[in-house]
Amino acid sequence: MAEVRIEHVFKRFGAVTAVNDFDLVVKDGEFVSILGPSGCGKTTTLRMIAGFERATEGEIYIGDHCVSSSIKGSFAPPEKRDIGMVFQSYAVWPHMTVAENVGYPLKIQKVDKKEREERVQKMLELVHLGEYSKRYPHQLSGGQQQRVALARALVAQPGLLLLDEPLSNLDAKLRESMRFEILAIQKELGITVVYVTHDQGEAMAMSDRVVVMSAGVVQQIGAPHEIYTKPANKMVADFIGLVNFIDGEVKGDRVFIKGSNVSFPNTAKVTGEATIAVRPENITMSLSGGQMEGQVTHRFYLGDAVDYRVNVHGHDIRVIVKGADIDAIPDGSKVYLDFDRVMVFDRN
Ligand SMILES: Nc1ncnc2c1ncn2[C@@H]1O[C@H](COP(=O)(O)OP(=O)(O)O)[C@@H](O)[C@H]1O
Ligand SMILES: [Mg+2]
Incomplete structure (x- = not known):
């Protein structure tokens, strides 16, 4: 499992400062959401933690490993970061069965076939898809496909799980039940989670702490009840709940x-x-x-x-x-x- 430390991170795209002096420590086993309106820099922040995007300035640590440093000029690619990631689009491979999709990261790691099959089956049971291993993605609902993506992100037992609006494509009822499924899996595995969403209800219900962002800047970091009852400014008060x-x-x-x-x-x-x-x-x-x-x-x-x-x-x-x-x-x-x-x- 892993603590994540983000220190003075900036990301500039030309004249646009997408992320402006981001500072956060996510404790080992903690569930932290990054919440804010569209375009505020959530995805860019998550992609920098994952290693898909390089920070313009600042340092990122996953566990004891400095994965990105503008001072040292060092940068670890995603496959060297011990992470699993789930995106908004289901992003499962259509030509592979459920089991092949979930087992792929282990195949890359050259885990032998028998162990691979055992770990894939265990993971599928965790996401309630134990019976679906031989199906293809087009034979699954959106919610089931997203659970395949989740199982694939977790199968290599990463220390850190990164999720970018994973429930946004699902209908309202399913979205709500999946919240609890993701939380149950997180508790079961004890994994550290950074969860990106624009949905305040989702962030409030799932997180140990919420990071509220606006226009690239962190507005407040706190437990859900803190940001609701003691918003740091008008933006936070307006974005969380009705006011x-x-x-x-x-x-x-x-x-x-x-x-x-x-x-x-x-x-x-x-x-x-x-x-x-x-x-x-x-x-x-x-x-x-x-x-x-x-x-x-x-x-x-x-x-x-x-x-x-x-x-x-x-x-x-x-x-x-x-x-x-x-x-x-x-x-x-x-x-x-x-x-x-x-x-x-x-x-x-
Ligand atoms: N590759 C890119 N090139 C230029 N601008 C980008 C790029 N990626 C994101 N941006 C800009 O950075 C800002 C933050 O984007 P993003 O992190 O995707 O926001 P969010 O996920 O909160 O909706 C936006 O203004 C967006 O247009
Ligand atoms: Mg985004």
């Missing part, structure tokens, strides 16, 4: 909702213009009284909840009430809101 952003004005040690006398402690010690942030599930709505008065403008039925839009002093605020009766508070109703777990950020 209301409300223009605020700092007066003394309070931040006021712009145009109102409703205020909250200036926890972030912002000066001048601030943004008040509150998640829809942290707002209590009542008909009888509360911190501020508003008017319901729209509402949307979500089945398990009602999603309201409430106008408060000209600000449009989203409130999600679990188990609410859609008819109880019609559009136009006067309501009162109470904010809990308010966050304060710099306006920009």
Whole structure:
């Protein structure tokens, strides 16, 4: 198993800085996700760890092995890095059976046939494809093909598994069940995982820690509950979960909702213009009284909840009430809101 250390890594493509001063230590056996919008540099980071891309600057270590160093000018190719990798596209060989696909890395390593067959079968059972060894990829569903790719990435027992949006091509239900399968396999093997995704739900549900990236820059690294409850900035708050952003004005040690006398402690010690942030599930709505008065403008039925839009002093605020009766508070109703777990950020 392996610890991964990424120190001051940059990747420039001409004028584009795809990855800007990336620093991360992934502990032995840890599951870390790199999360961010499309184009933020996730794949480039993973490809540098894998050795498919060479860092412009910085050092990468896998275990004790320095696999890439701009200072020493050293660079180990992917096959010298003790890694397994799974991509978004299934990338299994169509002309090979499931067993041949999974056994290929062992064939390259010249593992003898009998041992190869045993290890392939064991791996196929781990990914619940024990009965499918003689099939060809076109005889499998997308989810099954992706499990073949996973088994092939793991068969040589690498210290590090790298996954780049492995579930993005699967439908929603399968995507969710595969999350748990991948996690179960990771726990069983105790392998270190770096998992790239743009899906915050996936990152939250699977990871020990999440690295949130935007425009090539790491915005925050933390456990899922940390980045959700204590986002480092507006970008992280916006990308993880739902959030209301409300223009605020700092007066003394309070931040006021712009145009109102409703205020909250200036926890972030912002000066001048601030943004008040509150998640829809942290707002209590009542008909009888509360911190501020508003008017319901729209509402949307979500089945398990009602999603309201409430106008408060000209600000449009989203409130999600679990188990609410859609008819109880019609559009136009006067309501009162109470904010809990308010966050304060710099306006920009
Ligand atoms: N080979 C390349 N040549 C030039 N630009 C690239 C190359 N690969 C990626 N980029 C650019 O680097 C940025 C990050 O890309 P990528 O790592 O693929 O993002 P993500 O995986 O987060 O969607 C993007 O602006 C992308 O256009
Ligand atoms: Mg990508």
